[in-house]
Amino acid sequence: MDYKEQYNFWLSDAYFDETTKKELQGIADNEAEIEDRFYKDLEFGTGGLRGVIGAGTNRMNIYTVRKATQGLANYILKQGGAEKGVAIAYDSRRMSPEFADEAALCMAANGIKAYVFDALRPTPELSFAIRELGCISGIVVTASHNPPEYNGYKAYWEDGAQVAAPRDKEIIEEVRAVTDYNDVKTMDKKEAMDKGLYQVIGKEIDDRYMEELKKQIIHPEIIQEMADDIRIVYTPFHGTGNVPVRRILSELGFKHVYIVPEQELPDPDFTTLDYPNPEDPKAFTLALKLAKEKDADVVLATDPDADRLGIYAKDKATGEYVSFTGNMSGMLIAEYIMRERTATGKMPENPAMVTTIVTTNMTRAIAEDYRAKFVEVLTGFKYIGEQIKFFERDHSYNYVFGLEESYGCLAGTHARDKDAVVAVMCLCEVAAWCKKQGITLWDQMINLYEKYGYYKETQYAITMKGIDGSRQIAAIMDKLRKNPPKNFGDLKVVEMRDYDLDQVTNMATGEVTPTGLPKSNVLYFELENDSWCCARPSGTEPKIKFYMGVKGTGLDDAQAKVEALTEAVKALL
Numbered sequence: 001m002d003y004k005e006q007y008n009f010w011l012s013d014a015y016f017d018e019t020t021k022k023e024l025q026g027i028a029d030n031e032a033e034i035e036d037r038f039y040k041d042l043e044f045g046t047g048g049l050r051g052v053i054g055a056g057t058n059r060m061n062i063y064t065v066r067k068a069t070q071g072l073a074n075y076i077l078k079q080g081g082a083e084k085g086v087a088i089a090y091d092s093r094r095m096s097p098e099f100a101d102e103a104a105l106c107m108a109a110n111g112i113k114a115y116v117f118d119a120l121r122p123t124p125e126l127s128f129a130i131r132e133l134g135c136i137s138g139i140v141v142t143a144s145h146n147p148p149e150y151n152g153y154k155a156y157w158e159d160g161a162q163v164a165a166p167r168d169k170e171i172i173e174e175v176r177a178v179t180d181y182n183d184v185k186t187m188d189k190k191e192a193m194d195k196g197l198y199q200v201i202g203k204e205i206d207d208r209y210m211e212e213l214k215k216q217i218i219h220p221e222i223i224q225e226m227a228d229d230i231r232i233v234y235t236p237f238h239g240t241g242n243v244p245v246r247r248i249l250s251e252l253g254f255k256h257v258y259i260v261p262e263q264e265l266p267d268p269d270f271t272t273l274d275y276p277n278p279e280d281p282k283a284f285t286l287a288l289k290l291a292k293e294k295d296a297d298v299v300l301a302t303d304p305d306a307d308r309l310g311i312y313a314k315d316k317a318t319g320e321y322v323s324f325t326g327n328m329s330g331m332l333i334a335e336y337i338m339r340e341r342t343a344t345g346k347m348p349e350n351p352a353m354v355t356t357i358v359t360t361n362m363t364r365a366i367a368e369d370y371r372a373k374f375v376e377v378l379t380g381f382k383y384i385g386e387q388i389k390f391f392e393r394d395h396s397y398n399y400v401f402g403l404e405e406s407y408g409c410l411a412g413t414h415a416r417d418k419d420a421v422v423a424v425m426c427l428c429e430v431a432a433w434c435k436k437q438g439i440t441l442w443d444q445m446i447n448l449y450e451k452y453g454y455y456k457e458t459q460y461a462i463t464m465k466g467i468d469g470s471r472q473i474a475a476i477m478d479k480l481r482k483n484p485p486k487n488f489g490d491l492k493v494v495e496m497r498d499y500d501l502d503q504v505t506n507m508a509t510g511e512v513t514p515t516g517l518p519k520s521n522v523l524y525f526e527l528e529n530d531s532w533c534c535a536r537p538s539g540t541e542p543k544i545k546f547y548m549g550v551k552g553t554g555l556d557d558a559q560a561k562v563e564a565l566t567e568a569v570k571a572l573l
Contacts, residue, residue, distance in 0.1 A: 071175030081136030161385030239304030278310025326407035385416030489568030
């Protein structure tokens with residue numbers, strides 16, 4: 001069916017409810033809107049679903065959620081995993097509880113038990129719950145840090161990580177094979193509960209999750225000593241972090257934790273925020289105001305599903321609060337864990353640090369300094385989580401820390417996805433350690449720059465929505481792939497990695513070798529002077545992203561270099 005036939009089918013078929021039909025009748029005179037809602041099915045990609053909430057095949061609604069879940073259920077049944085069940089969590093967004101229930105009842109109708117959290121929970125706790133309950137799979141309903149009109153659906157497998165290759169493609173095929181909405185199963189909630197196919201979970205998982213987090217603390221005695229001196233401002237951005245973050249900091253003994261009152265409670269419209277993303281400086285406006293009132297040492301924010309952490313810390317010299325990128329906060333935690341575990345004899349044998357290809361090059365320098373195995377993976381935390389599985393299976397290395405540039409990291413192996421709750425906990429321990437030394441987190445960041453080099457990273461993104469936008473993004477990638485630049489400004493391209501073609505090309509010799517990583521539509525340009533640029537279409541937003549990094553001799557030099565590289569990228573486009 002073309003988009004107009006799909007539209008008319010949704011308007012006329014008895015499967016769709018009256019609320020849906022009324023919404024669609026309201027756009028009867030808007031041909032462009034009808035086309036956008038029905039020109040394709042909302043894609044179930046390697047990260048699951050994500051889209052604008054609304055009626056239509058290209059929207060997030062109970063029907064697209066059910067359809068995706070039927071595909072996942074079919075796959076689980078073929079794997080013989082029905083007895084293990086599926087864990088389901090959701091965030092504070094519009095329709096999140098409803099979508100979670102639709103997924104649970106579809107699973108139940110297929111004979112697969114659903115363990116559903118009694119209220120909103122962080123994404124990392126869902127990852128933890130899968131392994132804790134021995135489930136075959138997991139689902140979290142969230143659109144992470146996207147604008148309020150979005151929602152999403154992420155699928156996990158029994159190792160607790162988001163589904164990775166080749167299973168991701170196999171599940172996608174099962175989802176695509178569900179073409180008739182009438183083939184999608186569901187059942188009454190009371191009936192599902194009576195049959196033991198829908199079980200509510202909550203406090204028992206929370207308690208076990210908290211105990212696992214505390215195992216990552218290295219110096220509880222320093223926290224106790226400094227707990228009365230350190231002041232922390234925290235905002236959950238109306239999301240899932242509020243309860244677990246406050247609980248863990250309280251149980252560790254931190255006494256002065258101030259919550260931004262306007263952003264404490266769930267609000268699916270994110271009324272106080274333009275964009276509920278800890279990468280956005282404007283999102284910290286209220287938190288920084290409170291920090292100045294309380295003379296806070298550190299300002300923390302987690303995104304709505306509490307897998308990303310953003311921070312500001314005070315610069316003692318100026319009294320102002322300095323923004324930290326995800327690379328910077330990740331390096332503070334990573335270096336502290338590596339150093340203090342080594343010093344206390346708590347570093348495991350064959351330690352490993354895992355990071356992505358677009359994360360700061362300082363990760364390699366720190367890993368080498370502490371004789372840890374350094375592993376680079378594709379963008380996406382599921383690849384970091386996958387490495388934990390490989391290490392455990394092969395008995396090769398012991399995972400210590402993993403991070404990606406997009407404000408996500410994981411200390412420990414209790415979860416297999418980035419965990420902002422454990423990141424808050426670890427960073428507050430680092431802040432307590434710094435306070436004991438008479439320095440700030442910003443002072444410590446400068447110490448790391450002095451030791452390892454002034455690494456600086458940035459990102460340049462172009463948003464291109466709709467059908468034309470997808471074509472334009474594809475055209476940009478095609479141009480870079482077929483006619484790779486020899487220079488980015490004054491920086492010569494040393495090597496080009498095309499992860500889609502599995503080729504690494506030495507630009508001087510022309511020699512081609514394999515990347516060693518899974519196929520992905522990503523281009524990476526290694527440049528002179530420890531600089532680099534990477535291009536990839538976003539997997540969750542209508543954007544093409546350019547990641548860049550440089551190494552300078554000081555803060556100003558690094559800033560000048562990264563600005564010059566950004567301008568060079570813009571000039572190429």
